Amino acid sequence: MAAWYLPIPDSESEPFWNAAAEGRLVYQHCRSCGNDYHYPRARCPHCWSDQVEWRDASGRGTVYTYSVVRQNPMPPFRERVPYAVGIVELEEGPRMMSALVEARPEDIRIGLPVEVVFEREGGDDGMVVPRFRPAR
Amino acid sequence: MDRRCAVVGVAESEFGTVPNKTAFQLQVDAATAALEDSGLQRDDIDGLFSCGGPMMYPLELGEYLGISPRYIDSTQVGGSTWELFVQHAVAALQVGQIEVALLVYGSTAKSDLKRGVRFGDMPPAGRGPGQFENVHGPTLISKYAMAAMRHMHEFGTTSEQLARVSVDTRYNASLNPLATYRDLITVEDVLDSRMIADPLHLLDCCIRSDGGGAVILTTEERARSCRKRPVWVLGTAGAQSHLSMSQWPDFTDLVARRSAAEALAKAGVGINDIDVFELYDSFTITVLLTLEALGLCGRGESGAFVSDGKLRVGGSLPTNTDGGGLSCNQPGMRGLFLLIEAARQLRGEAGERQVQPRPELALCNGTGGYLSSCGTVVLGVD
CATH class of the missing domain: 3.40.47.10 (Thiolase/Chalcone synthase)
Structure with missing residues (x-):
């Protein structure tokens, strides 16, 4: 059985996770109203049109906000504290939550340019998860 | 608002650290005290507003309390739910769907943590939108x-x-x-x-504590004959x-x-x-x-x-x-x-x-x- 914290893909999210496994970050674009959004939904949350398509993101964004978690009783995170987790605003507009990795928590700040990396969670039975690190 | 409604009974159960009572017991304790505060009778209650348990929770709670309400609401949007319950209860009272609403809550969050049957920061599992958050x-x-x-x-x-x-x-x-x-x-x-x-x-x-509470609302006509000064719901x-x-x-x-x-x-x-x-x-x-x-x-x-x-x-x-x-x-x-x-x-x-x-x-x-x-x-x- 997969670890409790791992994503459980469904028919709406599977393309997102499959793309991540290939090293691509994707979001959705509505051809009807023109909005870009994340997380994936079969109909656009702005207008309920089903004329939506997947687009590749540049993988670049900025930190909108974050916190440094210093206490979390749940494995595997209890072994990782302190760690930074926050909201990244993609260049294309949509926001996503992400652990902010490959940096010391004290080096994270709001407005920091970041770029996507792909990390495996949960070992061989796990998932590839897009995350962000400071842009290089 | 046309037909005025009032809070006529309020009470907490014992709260703080209460390891020797169940969450249901805290609710019946609070409801009993709130009824006493109002002067109304148990059988007057015909609307039940509560949340905090699993699916079909109102059935479990109503059964425990031994009441059979005609109006049931278990909206669950976190800590603000009780203010929404007032909104809903007043709407039901105003149109005459109910005469007396019981809002009741109880939890043994603190003792459950000590007993190890609950985790402090337990997020939802990796389904639905949670799959895009909890892995981080x-x-x-x-x-x-x-x-x-x-x-x-x-x-x-x-x-x-x-x-x-x-x-x-x-x-x-x-x-x-x-x-x-x-x-x-x-x-x-x-x-x-x-x-x-x-x-x-x-x-x-x-802080985290155990505890329960109850609030009773009724119509203006009934509120006038309750024990205490009616607290009107104005908006x-x-x-x-x-x-x-x-x-x-x-x-x-x-x-x-x-x-x-x-x-x-x-x-x-x-x-x-x-x-x-x-x-x-x-x-x-x-x-x-x-x-x-x-x-x-x-x-x-x-x-x-x-x-x-x-x-x-x-x-x-x-x-x-x-x-x-x-x-x-x-x-x-x-x-x-x-x-x-x-x-x-x-x-x-x-x-x-x-x-x-x-x-x-x-x-x-x-x-x-x-x-x-x-x-x-x-x-x-x-």
Whole structure:
């Protein structure tokens, strides 16, 4: 059985996770109203049109906000504290939550340019998860 | 509102650390005491409003209580649910669907944690929108902390200003013999307490306790013959924004901005007419965002606004007069206790913490989820 914290893909999210496994970050674009959004939904949350398509993101964004978690009783995170987790605003507009990795928590700040990396969670039975690190 | 409705009975169960009672027992204790407070009878209850359990929870609760309501509501949007229940109960009372509504809550959150049958920061599993969050390890507290961090970034709000909320709420708790924590604290105490999720320290966070509460509402006709002065429900409104943090458009703008404006308009009063405030205080940042959303100060101004101690009983804006979730009690979804304390203040029953002169108008604002949902209730006495 997969670890409790791992994503459980469904028919709406599977393309997102499959793309991540290939090293691509994707979001959705509505051809009807023109909005870009994340997380994936079969109909656009702005207008309920089903004329939506997947687009590749540049993988670049900025930190909108974050916190440094210093206490979390749940494995595997209890072994990782302190760690930074926050909201990244993609260049294309949509926001996503992400652990902010490959940096010391004290080096994270709001407005920091970041770029996507792909990390495996949960070992061989796990998932590839897009995350962000400071842009290089 | 056409047909007036009133809060006529309020009570808590035993709260704090209550290892020897179940959550249902706390609810029946609170309901019994609230009925006694109202003078109504058990058989008068025909509407049941509660949440906090699994699927089909109202069936489990109704069965335990031995009641068979004709109107059932188990809306569950976190701590603000109880303010939404007032909105729903009043609507049902006004059109005559029910005569007497029981809002009841109980939780053994603290003892369950000690018994190891509950985890403190248990997020939902990796299904639905949670699959895009939980793999990154956010805790409940870190989600609120993200709002505090953004507020500091945009407006220069400081940890000292956040701490003032906790310090002044503790002062109010010191006047309440039932409050869990009553020893006065200083801004330095808050800043010296350990960091849980930057920028929130331990003393920026609500406490965890066991406890239950009950509120009984009825129609004007029945309220007139109840034991105590009716506490009129003058206006109610609810609003929701997000569940996933990535979906919240603005981390410094709480939907109380909508619910409070609507509730005040229905009540026909302005925010400056309110004499006492009971505002959900899951974290210090929750109170600051609420003060701004209510329009008591401008966007970004709440940090400076609270710096003069105005939130204390005796201050110009008495808030969380029982000691709130930061110091009095917090069994998990605390919105019901806002209503209980507001009713006591309006009745003049609050003892040493009674706001003077006795308030005529109170505003309760519940906030639930991750700053996700709000319910506002304006209460008043003749």
